[in-house]
Amino acid sequence: MTNKTIYDVIKTGVNYILSVYDNWNVEEVLDKEDNFFPNTLHWQYGHVLTIFEEALALGNQNVVDVEKYHKLFGYGSSPKDWEGQDVPSIEEIKKDLKTLPERAQKLTDEDLQQELDQPVAGFFKTLDELLVLNAIHVPLHAGKIEEMTRVLKEQ
Secondary structure (H helix, E strand, O other), X not given: OOOOOHHHHHHHHXXXXXXXXXXXXXXXXXXXXXXXXXXXXXXXXXXHXXXXXXXXXXXXXXXXXXXXXXXXXXXXXXXXXXXXXXXOOHHHHHHHHHOHHHHHHOOOHHHHOOEEEEEEOOOEEEHHHHHHHHHHHHHHHHHHHHHHHHHHHOO
């Protein structure tokens, strides 16, 4: 049996979601919109980065403007609202995604024990627990990206 740490799981998830971009040729349909999905593949990648950055910001390890990214990629946002906005390119997003595992490891024990203002998803109460949620969140969206890419390419 292997003894993976949460940091290994984060690294594996991030590497996987980045590999999906190339392996599925996501670029071909990156900003394609349709009625089946409420957002685009570009939004999906930005969303994963945004949610993780919001957690890292609690330990001052974020590298993006969390408020700006939240408006573009947060829950309830939509590419339909991007007109006139300075939307980060997919290359910028991928560059910052690559650094997530390293930046997560820079969080101190004190950072990780930090209590959240309110529980996330009903029961994640510390930054440490929020990292676990993010470790799950990344591969969930990788699957969504694969599904969306397959459907969008068939249209």
